[in-house]
Amino acid sequence: MDSFEINKIVAAVLMVALLIIGIGKLSNIIFHVEKPTTPGYSVDIVETTKVSSSTKTNEVEKIDIAALMAMGDVAIGEKVFKKCAACHSINKGGKNNIGPALYNVVGRKVGIVEDYKYSKALASYNKEWTLEELNGYLVKPAKWIKGTKMAFAGLRKEKDRASVIKYLNQNSDNPLTLTLP
Numbered sequence: 001m002d003s004f005e006i007n008k009i010v011a012a013v014l015m016v017a018l019l020i021i022g023i024g025k026l027s028n029i030i031f032h033v034e035k036p037t038t039p040g041y042s043v044d045i046v047e048t049t050k051v052s053s054s055t056k057t058n059e060v061e062k063i064d065i066a067a068l069m070a071m072g073d074v075a076i077g078e079k080v081f082k083k084c085a086a087c088h089s090i091n092k093g094g095k096n097n098i099g100p101a102l103y104n105v106v107g108r109k110v111g112i113v114e115d116y117k118y119s120k121a122l123a124s125y126n127k128e129w130t131l132e133e134l135n136g137y138l139v140k141p142a143k144w145i146k147g148t149k150m151a152f153a154g155l156r157k158e159k160d161r162a163s164v165i166k167y168l169n170q171n172s173d174n175p176l177t178l179t180l181p
């Protein structure tokens with residue numbers, strides 16, 4: 001191989017390199033792409049509330065509280081309440097504990113037990129403990145009333161919730177008559 005041939009090879013390689021660079025530059029000029037100011041897609045996030053743990057959808061749905069309550073059983077509720085008893089009394093005249101006394105709680109206004117220091121979230125909630133509210137709160141307290149200081153994960157099973165709500169209802173001066181279907 002003489003030097004002339006080497007020169008040719010070097011020249012060819014240089015040409016190719018130049019071509020590649022040139023094409024890149026050229027295509028940048030030809031295919032000029034405007035960069036979007038906000039990268040990616042914007043996804044609209046829809047806030048959803050899950051009220052029934054049994055369904056897999058994320059839509060807000062109206063729960064059939066009568067059907068849910070029909071799953072309840074006071075005797076089971078009494079057992080389930082053992083989880084609550086660490087923090088709550090249930091008997092008439094029972095004292096506030098870590099949580100407020102729960103006698104008469106069904107139908108009572110939220111956060112009104114005397115001498116109990118509620119979180120701001122509960123004190124200003126301004127609703128009543130209807131069956132629906134109790135059910136929602138007991139699924140996941142911190143989610144239902146943001147800022148509540150009830151440190152309880154929640155009752156995932158519908159039957160447990162229905163049962164414990166029935167048990168709460170029974171421990172009252174005026175229990176609701178829960179009509180059975």
Ligand code: HEC
Nearest residue numbers: 083084087098099100110111118119122148149150151152
């Ligand atoms: C670890 C302690 C703890 C456990 C366990 C617990 N709670 Fe509570 N509960 C609280 C506290 C604390 C509050 C007050 C919440 C606030 O002020 O935000 C509360 C509040 C409540 C209220 C609102 C009462 C009112 O006067 O407005 C209800 C109803 C309730 N709990 C029911 C239950 C039930 C039913 C269970 C069992 C399934 C349970 N709790 C388990 C600590 C507990």
